[in-house]
Amino acid sequence: MGRNEFLTEVRGFPDCHNPAPCRVFLKQLHAFLSDKYRPRIIFDLSGVQTMNAVGIDLLLKCVILISDCDGELRLACASPQTALVLELTQLNQVVDVFPTVAEALVNLDVRFPDEQNARYIKPAA
Amino acid sequence: MEIGVILVTGRSPFDKTSKTAKNARTGFGESHSPDDFVRWDLLGRSVLARMVDLLKAAGIKVISVVNEDQHDRNHSKIEPWEKTLKDYVHSGVRHTLVISARRYIEIDITKLILFHRQTSSTVTNVAGESGPLGVTVIDSKCAVGEDSPLSSRLPAFAACSSTYDYDGYVNNLSSVAEYRELVLRTLAGKCAIRPLAQEIKANVWVAPDARIHSSVRLVAPAYVGAHTRIRAGALLAGTSVERDSEIDCGTVADSCSVLPHTYIGPGLHVSQSVVNGSRLLHLKHGLDMDLGETGLLGPKRNEKSYSLLGSIGAFVQSAFHGEPQSDAPTPSQAAASLERAQ
Numbered sequence: 381m382g383r384n385e386f387l388t389e390v391r392g393f394p395d396c397h398n399p400a401p402c403r404v405f406l407k408q409l410h411a412f413l414s415d416k417y418r419p420r421i422i423f424d425l426s427g428v429q430t431m432n433a434v435g436i437d438l439l440l441k442c443v444i445l446i447s448d449c450d451g452e453l454r455l456a457c458a459s460p461q462t463a464l465v466l467e468l469t470q471l472n473q474v475v476d477v478f479p480t481v482a483e484a485l486v487n488l489d490v491r492f493p494d495e496q497n498a499r500y501i502k503p504a505a
Numbered sequence: 506m507e508i509g510v511i512l513v514t515g516r517s518p519f520d521k522t523s524k525t526a527k528n529a530r531t532g533f534g535e536s537h538s539p540d541d542f543v544r545w546d547l548l549g550r551s552v553l554a555r556m557v558d559l560l561k562a563a564g565i566k567v568i569s570v571v572n573e574d575q576h577d578r579n580h581s582k583i584e585p586w587e588k589t590l591k592d593y594v595h596s597g598v599r600h601t602l603v604i605s606a607r608r609y610i611e612i613d614i615t616k617l618i619l620f621h622r623q624t625s626s627t628v629t630n631v632a633g634e635s636g637p638l639g640v641t642v643i644d645s646k647c648a649v650g651e652d653s654p655l656s657s658r659l660p661a662f663a664a665c666s667s668t669y670d671y672d673g674y675v676n677n678l679s680s681v682a683e684y685r686e687l688v689l690r691t692l693a694g695k696c697a698i699r700p701l702a703q704e705i706k707a708n709v710w711v712a713p714d715a716r717i718h719s720s721v722r723l724v725a726p727a728y729v730g731a732h733t734r735i736r737a738g739a740l741l742a743g744t745s746v747e748r749d750s751e752i753d754c755g756t757v758a759d760s761c762s763v764l765p766h767t768y769i770g771p772g773l774h775v776s777q778s779v780v781n782g783s784r785l786l787h788l789k790h791g792l793d794m795d796l797g798e799t800g801l802l803g804p805k806r807n808e809k810s811y812s813l814l815g816s817i818g819a820f821v822q823s824a825f826h827g828e829p830q831s832d833a834p835t836p837s838q839a840a841a842s843l844e845r846a847q
Binding site: 430431432433436460461463464465467468469470 | 772773774775785787790792794796798799800801
């Protein structure tokens, strides 16, 4: 388990009106994933007011990075507007979206019911 | 001239619901007044214009449209419809039909006037199951001789007024859902109005100058308006696309209405919505959003939507059909490609 095979991490997705936090988010995620195998990550979208083109761009990059590590990604706490954009672009069929982080955790942990630990990383301001 | 018609938009003294019009949920945010729905295109022509067409078809030659919302009540107590009524009287019109143009009804004007004459009423109000429908016949003698506004004198005519019972179809057009209902009803052929297009197959209407790619699927009921463009691979089901709009490649529009001058980007799935430029109203979720920033839809196409499609399509391609591609293009880099999206 040297590569933290079953680590579950919850990350607050940045509101992408400002591109700087998006770049920091991607860099941090890249650094986190560099030595991970099959990580399980939840993006908390509660900080996203509106999913604009920059946000979708960032989300897609993250999806690709995580899939490179054979990881699993879930989205949670999308606002109705964000959920609508995900539905329009059919991204909700590529990545599962849950109403709360708890439900996303349950979904990820369904095969490993003993694991309850998850750490939360807030997005950069 | 026997009969004149005044179509009143905005607040009307003959329509009880107009008193709460400002607070009514329009479904499109506070910026839209409730009577905007009558001005929206409905399968090629606005509901208001269609009302005028129906009146002309019934032989009415004197028709006016007045907007009560533009009336400054501090400046004059005489409302615009009253001024028009007085003009009609001076022109020799015997009966004036005042219609609150906020809802769609299919009333037989000839029968209504006949009823009005037979009952020798001064005023005849039309009422349906839910109450007054904002349609009133007024005799010219009401409007002459007095200086006070007619609207303040109308209650006095209650004793010599009659009620015409209407049991036909009524659409209050007070919400986007009701607008959609009228669209579907018209496409199904259950209304007096018809789409401004040719019926190419059962309940599928296409305007002659619409450009539709051969790979597009139109599932009834559907309407494609004038000067529209439906690009390759699109699917329209239960959807109306009004004039001067464009649906880009591979987009699925299911149970939607696309209002004029709207562009919907490629590879999208729009369902149960009304789209007006960059604004999208989702009927199921009750959302009213401006998506101009996303580039997914708007008054005209832009490159953002192509970039997004390329990125999403590339990811789907790699995730489900091949090796993961860490260098897959993202919106800031991708070139548009329909093949990759498919």
